[in-house]
Amino acid sequence: MTLQRCTENRQAFNALVKLEKTLTVSDAIISSPLIATQGLKKDVVGEIIRILEFFLEVTGKDLEDYQKQVLAGDLYEKFKTDALEDIVLMFKMARQGDFGKVYKCDTFEIMNWSNQYLDIKSATRERLISKRKKIIEPEPSQGKYFTDLPIMLQEKFENIVKPKKNFIPRKASEMMTTEKTIRDLEKPKKKQEVLTTEKSESLFNYDAFLKNLQTNVSKMYDDALHKAFENTTKSTHPEVWKIFNNEIEFRKKTKK
Known part of the structure; x- marks a missing residue:
């Protein structure tokens, strides 16, 4: 996923709306490239800021510009071995109340959502691995008297x-x-x-x-x-x- 081609926030927000409609945790695991492979850190942090601003716009919350910069950097480090799609899903689940009611929006609260989301992703990955093993492993032949x-x-x-x-x-x-x-x-x-x-x-x-x-x-x-x-x-x-x-x-x- 890339938002760099969007010339303004409105275009980026429309792209995120379309992405959210079909994106799942399984999709993020199977087909999404890792953040660490997406280019220079400053460019990826810029995309994270747009994802954050989309969440703030939809929920009516607000953060200062320097807070957005610091939080985007923290999210980059947290999700470096995951994907931008994971950050999109994390904010979507938070907005929908999957991590509890949103009373405030600050760095500590958002990083707590990140931990909860990564736990969900880990459980989903285990289910996918178990499902793949069942398909690959043949059933052992049973002997008879x-x-x-x-x-x-x-x-x-x-x-x-x-x-x-x-x-x-x-x-x-x-x-x-x-x-x-x-x-x-x-x-x-x-x-x-x-x-x-x-x-x-x-x-x-x-x-x-x-x-x-x-x-x-x-x-x-x-x-x-x-x-x-x-x-x-x-x-x-x-x-x-x-x-x-x-x-x-x-x-x-x-x-x-």
């Missing part, structure tokens, strides 16, 4: 492996990711294990198993996933190995 999977998928896993009791911890056993599971996947089926009827054949289909594994691998706990990957032979079951490997790499990138 084997018994939480769909019944059809449980049946297909059960047709692949029959794990021994107490061979591995209960959680890993439920997730069907033990070394026994992988060995059963790798063993060629014996003739007597081949189902002879169409109805029996439909109980397990390797392509369907891969499809369901692709869908549900994201629900596995990390330790179960890594155990399954370590015990999968790439040369024998490349499709299964690839599914596990892709999920592990995806989780690494997500954590980073």
Whole structure:
């Protein structure tokens, strides 16, 4: 924002009226340049004086010229790492009674308004940061026990492996990711294990198993996933190995 191009106070006041209509604290945080970057101090102080005079004009208050000069210098130091828009908003909020009823207008009162406004701005900045974090950070994937999977998928896993009791911890056993599971996947089926009827054949289909594994691998706990990957032979079951490997790499990138 700049008022330097305005040749008289009336033009500057009209510009401030338009600015006040749409300006918010969030706007001042996101898109307003800092006072310290706006040029020479004397030029910026001149703009602050016009903002102060606009407030005095609207509220019917008055200050001596030397008081305006001193107060503008104080406001420059106070808002050096903020923006001119912040000073505009501070005076607007004071005029509207956000800091209490305006009984007097002097340096001490206005600097007190400045402190209250900067507290409001700080709280607004924290809300913006929290909102941005929620957008950026992905929700962590939630692991599930084997018994939480769909019944059809449980049946297909059960047709692949029959794990021994107490061979591995209960959680890993439920997730069907033990070394026994992988060995059963790798063993060629014996003739007597081949189902002879169409109805029996439909109980397990390797392509369907891969499809369901692709869908549900994201629900596995990390330790179960890594155990399954370590015990999968790439040369024998490349499709299964690839599914596990892709999920592990995806989780690494997500954590980073």
